[in-house]
Amino acid sequence: MLKSSIAGTGxxxxxFSPAAVSSRATSxxxxxxxxxxxxxxxxxSDDPYDRATNPNGVIQLEIAENRLAMDLVKEWISDNVKxxxxxxxxxxxxxxxxxxxxxxxxxxxxxxxxQVMLESISLDPSQMIITAGATSAIETLSFCLADxxxxxxxxxxxxxxxxxxxxxxxxxxxxxxxxRSIDNFRLSISSLELAYNQAMxxxxxxxxxxxxxxxxxxxxxxxxxxxxxxxxxxTEKNIHLVSxxxxxxxxxxxxxxxxxxxxxxxxxxxxxxxxxxxxxSKVLALPGFRIGVICSFNEYVLATAKKYARxxxxxxxxxxxxxxxxxxxxxxxxxxxxxxxxxxxxxxLFVEGLEQFGINCFPSSAGYYCWxxxxxxxxxxxxxxxxxxxDKLLNISKINxxxxxxxxxxxxxxxxxxFTTITEDDIPVVMKRIKRITANNKD
Amino acid sequence: MKMLIHRLATSKAxxxxxxxxxxxxxxxxxxxxxxxxxxxxxxxxxxxxxxxxDLLEEYLEKEQEQVFKCGSNFRETALFQDYHGLKDFKKxxxxxxxxxxxxRAKFDENRLVLxxxxxxxxELLTFILADxxxxxxxxxPYYPGFDRDLRWRTRVNIIxxxxxxxxxxxxxxxxxxxxxKEAEKKRSKVKGVLLTNPSNPLxxxxxxxxxxxxxxxxxxxxMHLISDEIYSGSVFAPNEFVSVAEIIExxxxxxxxxxxxxxxxxxxxxxxxxxxxxxYSYNPNVVITATRMSxxxxxxxxxxxxxxxxxxxxxFTEKYIRTNRERLRKRHEKIVEGLKExxxxxxxxxxxxxxxxxxxxxxxxxxREGELKIWETIVNEVKLNISPGSSCHCSEVGWFRxxxxxxxxxxxxxxxxxxxxxVEKKKNKKQQQQQQQxxxxxxx
Numbered sequence: 001m002l003k004s005s006i007a008g009t010g011x012x013x014x015x016f017s018p019a020a021v022s023s024r025a026t027s028x029x030x031x032x033x034x035x036x037x038x039x040x041x042x043x044x045s046d047d048p049y050d051r052a053t054n055p056n057g058v059i060q061l062e063i064a065e066n067r068l069a070m071d072l073v074k075e076w077i078s079d080n081v082k083x084x085x086x087x088x089x090x091x092x093x094x095x096x097x098x099x100x101x102x103x104x105x106x107x108x109x110x111x112x113x114x115q116v117m118l119e120s121i122s123l124d125p126s127q128m129i130i131t132a133g134a135t136s137a138i139e140t141l142s143f144c145l146a147d148x149x150x151x152x153x154x155x156x157x158x159x160x161x162x163x164x165x166x167x168x169x170x171x172x173x174x175x176x177x178x179x180r181s182i183d184n185f186r187l188s189i190s191s192l193e194l195a196y197n198q199a200m201x202x203x204x205x206x207x208x209x210x211x212x213x214x215x216x217x218x219x220x221x222x223x224x225x226x227x228x229x230x231x232x233x234x235t236e237k238n239i240h241l242v243s244x245x246x247x248x249x250x251x252x253x254x255x256x257x258x259x260x261x262x263x264x265x266x267x268x269x270x271x272x273x274x275x276x277x278x279x280x281s282k283v284l285a286l287p288g289f290r291i292g293v294i295c296s297f298n299e300y301v302l303a304t305a306k307k308y309a310r311x312x313x314x315x316x317x318x319x320x321x322x323x324x325x326x327x328x329x330x331x332x333x334x335x336x337x338x339x340x341x342x343x344x345x346x347x348x349l350f351v352e353g354l355e356q357f358g359i360n361c362f363p364s365s366a367g368y369y370c371w372x373x374x375x376x377x378x379x380x381x382x383x384x385x386x387x388x389x390x391d392k393l394l395n396i397s398k399i400n401x402x403x404x405x406x407x408x409x410x411x412x413x414x415x416x417x418x419f420t421t422i423t424e425d426d427i428p429v430v431m432k433r434i435k436r437i438t439a440n441n442k443d
Numbered sequence: 444m445k446m447l448i449h450r451l452a453t454s455k456a457x458x459x460x461x462x463x464x465x466x467x468x469x470x471x472x473x474x475x476x477x478x479x480x481x482x483x484x485x486x487x488x489x490x491x492x493x494x495x496x497d498l499l500e501e502y503l504e505k506e507q508e509q510v511f512k513c514g515s516n517f518r519e520t521a522l523f524q525d526y527h528g529l530k531d532f533k534k535x536x537x538x539x540x541x542x543x544x545x546x547r548a549k550f551d552e553n554r555l556v557l558x559x560x561x562x563x564x565x566e567l568l569t570f571i572l573a574d575x576x577x578x579x580x581x582x583x584p585y586y587p588g589f590d591r592d593l594r595w596r597t598r599v600n601i602i603x604x605x606x607x608x609x610x611x612x613x614x615x616x617x618x619x620x621x622x623x624k625e626a627e628k629k630r631s632k633v634k635g636v637l638l639t640n641p642s643n644p645l646x647x648x649x650x651x652x653x654x655x656x657x658x659x660x661x662x663x664x665x666m667h668l669i670s671d672e673i674y675s676g677s678v679f680a681p682n683e684f685v686s687v688a689e690i691i692e693x694x695x696x697x698x699x700x701x702x703x704x705x706x707x708x709x710x711x712x713x714x715x716x717x718x719x720x721x722x723y724s725y726n727p728n729v730v731i732t733a734t735r736m737s738x739x740x741x742x743x744x745x746x747x748x749x750x751x752x753x754x755x756x757x758x759f760t761e762k763y764i765r766t767n768r769e770r771l772r773k774r775h776e777k778i779v780e781g782l783k784e785x786x787x788x789x790x791x792x793x794x795x796x797x798x799x800x801x802x803x804x805x806x807x808x809x810x811r812e813g814e815l816k817i818w819e820t821i822v823n824e825v826k827l828n829i830s831p832g833s834s835c836h837c838s839e840v841g842w843f844r845x846x847x848x849x850x851x852x853x854x855x856x857x858x859x860x861x862x863x864x865x866v867e868k869k870k871n872k873k874q875q876q877q878q879q880q881x882x883x884x885x886x887x
Binding site for chain 1: 518562566571595665717718731732735736739740741742744745
């Protein structure tokens, strides 16, 4: 039974001990409560930075959201609101609708994502399920592809949310497959093979590989050759491959983004083992609207995900609001181009800023963050040293960043620092804050 | 080469072969339309509230700009994905829930957890309160969707609390104890009782005394109580509904940590497409845990903002609640009278979007097969999609749930006429058969 001292509201009698919650709820509560993410978020919400009204507040550099081009979205809605309103026919809004998303939205999304990925792939609305954000898409695929107690292989470092999304309710285990700086954090098939065999020896069933491409938290892109090798691997082991491509459209460098769907299609692999996740939270900075997508070529997965859609279906007015915007080709082209420019500029300024402290960013060409090596600022080359540094960054520099250990990085000293929730003018402020620690370190 | 696909993709455990869904299929293939398809199947299996649509339409049209554009709050709204939910919206929702209960219970917005619909809320609560293999006790007849929502992914079981017409399908202490013993026999830990109040499919509220008995039972057995009150705004006479929230408040919140309420705007406000559901829990740990786990089914921020202003508009909510109740009451009266003319009785109801119709006198045999036989006739020949009691796990055969709020009054009249004709035809056929038998007896 959990302590009832937490956040008590209202009068509670202690005359009977109340019925306990489930063990899965208890273990979820414990794991969440202890995470740095939780602690950092609390500090940010209690004392949020604002250049004008709270210049000494905590600067949030932990959220991978691209706010750089939100003005374009707002402008579009402002200009086109009459069209995006449901032509005053409210009866289109209120009743029950296809539980896995309106066909119009799927079609519009397919068109928009096609543009984002430079027409390299063509999404089919009949192979799409709309989910309440990518979080829900990841969880749903976990339910579809694995039984509780089964495992998936995930190259690490990986997105901190995977631990929650796969384990909490779907009960799927994650086996991290470490990638190292010596390999430029590239995934090696031999590491996958090793991890797979070790799991099988332990009697754990591996059902799939989950990975993010563009990578979160590294920001690199998986090249065509590696994608091909991955497909070979999953084919040989007869398992699934889930490619979380929510950061598609965040590439700001010269490297080409290649979707797993593209490779599977052009190189004649069995696509029924390939599933891709997209969403509007990253590419359009609309996390509040809750639009995620599962694209699958597997009819059983589609059918199951559709059945589960009742647990995560998306508000119809929100869907309708987005249809005309996503279908507007001119808007899409303009948005993608401007966003890319602004992203690149922020990236360069940020990297430059950190270099003056001798802090190196891993060279990346995508994502809304830098993967930063701050090991020379740690007191000890260990996870403990890293967390101490994280604590200093939060409490002395007052910036909230993600320590690599949260992402299951095996090399201490790496941090994910997001740069798209601030403006250019904030960058010097961030650097000054970091100086509080580097200066101390020198002493 | 066959890859693993999750067992549910191919299993039939979800019961989607059941009549509940087969009837839907018949409707979808041949839907009634007053002009284009007047002999099509009339959908009376969907508990949707369309009687107060015009009120919503009026409001939404007036407030369009603000409501859809998110006004000057676009940026905030677009970025808002905090699983704690929009404060303004939760405040408005809590106040609305109190309003529905005539102010007899007060709701604290900090105890609310938002989910994308009541379906998600029920599933989430089940994940939090029960582990795989545990069970929940649910009075029969119950909403067929519970078989999916409470069991599919949670791997929790449902043990029925059997109710029958001898006491108007009310839950008795004996039935509770029997269900509990059943769970013990199955070695399944009982984590709680789940009620729907007002009841779906019975269309009536649970009397105060019964609620108190159930609260007493769950307290003695140290388990939870989930009260699904999604039809609380659809009670025809405002003072007839007693929410478990009222009883908790009257008792000074004693033993309240085991009580959780589920709510949604899909039924009372007729907004199923908006996907707005909520868990209201008196247990702070459940609130915290549910809040975090709600990340998998958050409500769109745009929708929250839209509804925050609507539900804070007291002029609108007061008019809506009052008018909606009255219209539902009238509609209910119409269907009950109409069925009476066809010599069909219904369970005396006082809430909801449906009636619990008694076709026992018309069954050729009082068995499940008999019930399904007459159901098939009604769907395929009379062309009305109604829900047979067996799909609601009713232990007494011959009962059917018939929805009345998801259609126009004219369509309801057509449906009632069809029922009347059907019963008439059946009566005549029976009389003819009896006459022939008699003749055969005399002259055979």
